Amino acid sequence: xxxxxxKILVSSPIFHDISPSQLDIMLDCLKPKINTYNxxxxxxxxxxxxxxxxxxxxxxxxxIKESASGSRVIMTVIGPGELFGEMIxxxxxxxxxxxxxxQSTCAVMFLPPEKIIGECTQAxxxxxxxxxxxxxxxxxxxLMLNQRxxxxxxxxxxxxxxxxxxxxxxxxxxxxxxxxxxxxxLADFLSVxxxxxxRELGRMRDEGIIEFYRTSVKINNLALxxxxxx
Amino acid sequence: xxxxxxKILVSSPIFHDISPSQLDIMLDCLKPKINTYNxxxxxxxxxxxxxxxxxxxxxxxxxIKESASGSRVIMTVIGPGELFGEMIxxxxxxxxxxxxxxQSTCAVMFLPPEKIIGECTQAxxxxxxxxxxxxxxxxxxxLMLNQRxxxxxxxxxxxxxxxxxxxxxxxxxxxxxxxxxxxxxLADFLSVxxxxxxRELGRMRDEGIIEFYRTSVKINNLALxxxxxx
DNA sequence: CACTTTAGGTAGCTATAGCTACCGATTTTT
DNA sequence: AAAAATCGGTAGCTATAGCTACCTAAAGTG
Numbered sequence: 001x002x003x004x005x006x007k008i009l010v011s012s013p014i015f016h017d018i019s020p021s022q023l024d025i026m027l028d029c030l031k032p033k034i035n036t037y038n039x040x041x042x043x044x045x046x047x048x049x050x051x052x053x054x055x056x057x058x059x060x061x062x063x064i065k066e067s068a069s070g071s072r073v074i075m076t077v078i079g080p081g082e083l084f085g086e087m088i089x090x091x092x093x094x095x096x097x098x099x100x101x102x103q104s105t106c107a108v109m110f111l112p113p114e115k116i117i118g119e120c121t122q123a124x125x126x127x128x129x130x131x132x133x134x135x136x137x138x139x140x141x142x143l144m145l146n147q148r149x150x151x152x153x154x155x156x157x158x159x160x161x162x163x164x165x166x167x168x169x170x171x172x173x174x175x176x177x178x179x180x181x182x183x184x185x186l187a188d189f190l191s192v193x194x195x196x197x198x199r200e201l202g203r204m205r206d207e208g209i210i211e212f213y214r215t216s217v218k219i220n221n222l223a224l225x226x227x228x229x230x
Numbered sequence: 231x232x233x234x235x236x237k238i239l240v241s242s243p244i245f246h247d248i249s250p251s252q253l254d255i256m257l258d259c260l261k262p263k264i265n266t267y268n269x270x271x272x273x274x275x276x277x278x279x280x281x282x283x284x285x286x287x288x289x290x291x292x293x294i295k296e297s298a299s300g301s302r303v304i305m306t307v308i309g310p311g312e313l314f315g316e317m318i319x320x321x322x323x324x325x326x327x328x329x330x331x332x333q334s335t336c337a338v339m340f341l342p343p344e345k346i347i348g349e350c351t352q353a354x355x356x357x358x359x360x361x362x363x364x365x366x367x368x369x370x371x372x373l374m375l376n377q378r379x380x381x382x383x384x385x386x387x388x389x390x391x392x393x394x395x396x397x398x399x400x401x402x403x404x405x406x407x408x409x410x411x412x413x414x415x416l417a418d419f420l421s422v423x424x425x426x427x428x429r430e431l432g433r434m435r436d437e438g439i440i441e442f443y444r445t446s447v448k449i450n451n452l453a454l455x456x457x458x459x460x
Numbered sequence: 461c462a463c464t465t466t467a468g469g470t471a472g473c474t475a476t477a478g479c480t481a482c483c484g485a486t487t488t489t490t
Numbered sequence: 491a492a493a494a495a496t497c498g499g500t501a502g503c504t505a506t507a508g509c510t511a512c513c514t515a516a517a518g519t520g
Binding site (some may be wrong): 444 | 467
Binding site (some may be wrong): 090117134143148 | 385
């Protein structure tokens with residue numbers, strides 16, 4: 001196996017804590033397929049049969065959701081070492097729920113999921129670690145999505161902002177802190193329009209609840225902020 | 231191990247396709263703790279240290295999210311054989327992200343997650359199946375959450391409804407079909423108010439796009455429905 | 461079978477948040 | 491350092507969807 005590929009793989013979360021020599025043995029077991037794709041070609045097409053757990057070895061790829069009406073929305077962009085299709089790998093679904101498009105020339109390694117829960121239990125030392133890594137990846141993903149759902153389900157701008165700020169306050173343990181997201185990104189995360197977000201932040205400032213400048217925030221009245229979270 | 235408990239466990243998705251005899255051997259390995267809880271007592275408390283993957287053996291339990299301001303929202307109610315805390319088990323988090331409350335007298339079995347990815351690889355025959363089951367559970371959960379996020383992120387009642395109906399149409403492959411959700415549940419799933427949902431459905435009927443009675447729907451104008459999905 | 465409960469449709473009112481537009485400040489690019 | 495792009499706040503207008511209230515139909519319940 002190419003030394004460059006090994007280097008990317010050991011840095012990938014799916015092979016975390018697996019040594020290059022173990023990796024080499026495992027790849028022999030897993031029999032992955034490696035394909036290359038030209039810029040703007042499809043690595044996977046939404047609705048078509050699942051081709052395996054993908055690991056991007058080089059290039060950049062976009063996960064794209066194509067709606068029934070034909071519009072395309074970029075969900076995320078991934079880089080070398082990152083995975084795609086990890087949610088489908090062990091689910092009963094057998095088709096890609098989204099398309100993956102090469103933004104530049106890409107090399108991709110596909111692992112057949114059956115092989116991962118397959119026979120080589122005893123032979124490969126890193127096998128247990130691989131399973132552990134996949135379990136960590138999947139549960140982290142599920143937790144992230146769960147948090148996302150919680151925020152999206154919140155009705156009301158004031159409530160969303162209040163809960164978000166309270167969470168940040170809890171993380172930082174200080175009245176003054178810097179938000180990890182810019183306004184645009186925050187609006188996106190909370191699934192509201194940026195302007196409406198800014199407006200409400202302004203109102204909260206006028207009411208003496210918070211002060212802010214760009215991404216830095218100071219909580220002036222914690223009680224009122226808590227009230228805003230209902 | 232009690233025969234009744236074994237009966238519940240083999241029907242649980244986490245021990246799917248594992249025979250009672252295999253299960254017996256595995257439980258010896260896994261060393262689960264079984265606790266009972268009185269009605270209205272806490273099985274797990276949000277924010278406190280994680281106590282393991284929970285399997286409800288008997289009774290009913292509610293997963294409750296307690297907000298910073300003290301309000302409590304029931305997320306789901308689970309019954310015998312169902313799991314909780316499966317997302318945290320393999321994630322780096324070490325605290326309960328929600329509380330679990332016994333709605334009636336409950337017996338709960340806790341599996342220590344370290345044991346699952348632990349030593350008894352060779353000894354237990356059902357071990358591989360257990361891992362497979364957990365992978366299926368987690369990825370199914372992630373996919374469900376992902377789908378949920380997609381719906382919640384959609385702006386506009388008409389769009390949400392249209393996309394939902396198109397998905398149902400795709401599943402049923404017929405112009406007339408029965409929705410799997412009642413109005414209330416559908417409103418909840420799409421995170422809109424029931425009245426606004428009914429109103430928009432009425433509008434779509436007036437425009438000749440659909441017909442409906444209760445949970446049965448007939449698509450009269452697929453092109454217009456597609457247009458509504460943008 | 462009468463009674464209650466749940467499910468669902470409709471209407472009117474109103475608060476909310478989205479959108480457009482614009483402007484100043486900051487950061488990045490050349 | 492000038493130019494361009496990004497970031498963020500503000501204002502006004504408007505469409506949307508939430509809420510209350512009410513009513514009818516269906517489904518459970520005694």
